[in-house]
Amino acid sequence: MNRIATMNRYRAAKITSKFILHLVLMVIGLVMIFPLIWMIISSFKTSLEIIDVEFHLFPRVWTLRNYENVFEELQMVRGYINSIIVSSAVTACVLFSATAAGYLFSKLRFWGRDALFFIVLASVMIPAQIVLIPLYILMNRFGWINSYQGLIFPFAMNAFGIFLMRQFMYGIPTDLVEAARIDGASDFKIYFSVILPLVRSSIAVLGILIFLWTWDELLWPLVIVNRNEMKTLPLILGHFTQAEQTFPGESLAASTLVIGPVLIVYGFFQRHFVRGMSMTGLKG
Amino acid sequence: MTVLRSKKKKPINTFILVVALTVLVYYTLVGVWPFLFNIFLSFRKTDLITVNKFIGLKNYNFMIHDPIFWKSLWHNFYYLGVMVSLGIITSLVFAALIYRTTGAMRKVYTAMFFAPVVTSMVAVSLVWTLLYFPKVGLFAQVISGLFGIDRNRLTFLDNTTTALICIMIMDVWRDTGIRTVIFLAGMDEIPESLFESSRIDGASQIKQFFRITMPLLTPQLIFIAAIYSINAIRVYIQIYMMTGSPPGGPANSTMVLTLHMYLSAFYGNRFGYGSTLSMVMFVILFGLVLLEIKAFQQRWEY
DSSP states (O other): OHHHHHHHHHHHHHHHHHHHHHHHHHHHHHHHHHHHHHHHHHTTSOHHHHTOSSOOSSOSSOOOHHHHHHHHHSOHHHHHHHHHHHHHHHHHHHHHHHHHHHHHHHHOOOTTHHHHHHHHHHHHTSOTTTTHHHHHHHHHHHTOTTSHHHHHGGGSSOHHHHHHHHHHHHTSOHHHHHHHHHTTOOHHHHIIIIIHHHTHHHHHHHHHHHHHHHHTOOHHHHHHOOSGGGOOHHHHHHTTTTTTTTOHHHHHHHHHHHHHHHHHHHHHSHHHHHHHHHHHOOOO | OHHHHHHSOOOOOHHHHHHHHHHHHHHIIIIIHHHHHHHHHTTEEEOSSSOEEEOTTHHHHHHHTOHHHHHHHHHHHHHHHHHHHHHHHHHHHHHHHHHTOOHHHHHHHHHHHHHHHHSOHHHHHHHHHHHTOTTTSHHHHHHHHHHOOOGGGOOGGGSTTTHHHHHHHHHHHHHHHHHHHHHHHHHHHSOHHHHHHHHHTTOOHHHHIIIIIHHHTHHHHHHHHHHHHHHHHHOOHHHHHHSOSSTTOSTTTTOOHHHHHHIIIIITOOHHHHHHHHHHHHHHHHHHHHHHHHHHHSOOOO
16 A cells, blocks of 8 residues: 555656756757747838837738848849859769769779879868968959859869768778679769769768758859849848847848748758768758 | 789779779868968958969068957857857756657657758748847846836847857857757667666666766767857857847957957958968868867777
């Protein structure tokens, strides 16, 4: 009898502590996503309502004015097109070059391999940000100011990506490559039909990372683009610095338009995002 | 056999040739040459159009007498300190909490914590600038409601003493999810038997956390500290977006090296001086990477 009471008390204490744990986590979790929820809901408010002295989450009057203004006044559609072109092109180039170079450095032997790899490794320490001025001079020489080439080129290969792929490809048994070579396959053939299918999941991980990095790149476009029709989304959002207090509705609508698509994709491929980013530990 | 092979000319492998040459040309153009040219530029005075002359160490001399440079440098290291300490503490606590849940709810919490990580820094900076709206914004209302501080004193980003802290809090928020997930993965690898045996010895949960969990998370701790110190030296997006024009304000209270370099070169037309500032950033990054390599080379086994 007494034992049952003790057990019940023990169980009750356990349930209470579980309940408190979940309550605390739920509250913190809601705080974490609150700024995003607030952004989306408030983008349908009038500017006056957003900075109302009395806080209310849901708008008293729902309005699409902010979105209309953003599309009319800013070249939002153009910004989307530019950002998608640049981010996709960079991602494609990086994936292609990183896998090819990864194969080169992990499975093939040639004169000067280690020296070349050293150059790649050293470049990890020289991000575009540090050599901003020389890169700008170089692009100027090429006549690539205000062009897609200019926006893409400095990011077309990624030293970190090459390093990552090389590490993954060390895991592929060399026998597999040798067997294909004995069958008469060229290295191009081996690369496309043996190596690439084996590193599919790492390609997805690297692809997500690179796309998000490029989607968010601000400094380089700031330097190399000065014509409106070449502006990427971060540059268009940049119009709001200092003006967000004058146009709160518009800046929230524009932010929602930039974050929204990524959040939707995140909703579908959540596991890939979490696994990929935490595996490499890198982002923006 | 050997004789035969030596007579036959070894065929050139086109794959190696094409890929190795592309990599070599690309990294010469985007890595090696810009780096060397940057050193060259740091000894010159140039606006890229009319002026272009060698001035020796004058840029470096100017730099050590440039108060904005020292301010930026301090801000970068301040940022580093706060991001690494506050960032690690918060996400360790959250990871320890999530660790005790299982199943579907655990996935829900992970998804919630991780959502800000995938968002665009440019956009969330705008959103937070509005949350920090002086006097009438949401944060001003909440803080004055909770602590009874006069609303009119809550100017956040417009205040030279609080601006940088406000930006760092936003940054801690945004990346909490990824650090939490990294710690959580580390905690999951700790064998349950370790906790059980210490429980028999009568160790409390808090004691377990400091005696078992923390030491076994050393690799994750080093990894996160390394990544976030490098990020702190390179920080600029959130500061550019959350402060006025020119960025780094008010009164340079949020100026960092990257922005000082960008503004000196592209606003002030002092490209030589900008390159000098880049060299300083490079030296700091180089030092951090060496430290990082050294930390990783030690074996963390227990």
